[in-house]
Amino acid sequence: GQSLEQPSEVTAVEGAIVQINCTYQTSGFYGLSWYQQHDGGAPTFLSYNGLDGLEETGRFSSFLSRSDSYGYLLLQELQMKDSASYFCAAPERYSSASKIIFGSGTRLSIRP
């Protein structure tokens, strides 16, 4: 099985940069995904890292280091609408299906 740990809360200022970390322990690892969930909303997929290094998608970037069992989500030019919960997640394979394991989640609050 897998477990993924994140800080529970992070606060940042509008326009700034924030990094949300995720450390994992796994018996089988394929890669790391990130999901965003606004209060009252559905989780939405942000990014996936299958290989070590940085993936960039607009203001969001995600990083993975397999040797350190560590990844992070980097949000730049923060906007108030970025206030949400962010989950790292890792896929697990079963004989006839696959699932994803979610991290504990980080609640990001943006201050003006």
Add this chain to the structure above:
Amino acid sequence: DTEVTQTPKHLVMGMTNKKSLKCEQHMGHRAMYWYKQKAKKPPELMFVYSYEKLSINESVPSRFSPECPNSSLLNLHLHALQPEDSALYLCASSQGSIPQNIQYFGAGTRLSVL
């Protein structure tokens, strides 16, 4: 179209009621999922259907009964629920393939059990 539609959005039920949650996707995804989410917690997997067959049951109590009538539809039948079952119930779908297994979520059904 990357939409997963869930109905109803809100549901209030007594402990003796029987109700059903519905989920629909038209993305041709082969895998569909039910999750339960409590406030300030991550989604907790309940069931996985792959090619319309129940593939994973995360030891969910029998008062929750999933059903997959066809490749686009997923139901969750509820019976004799407890107040602690009050939560947001999320449906998701995906291609089901490793490694990414990107999941698309519906907006959820907010369930209150009285």
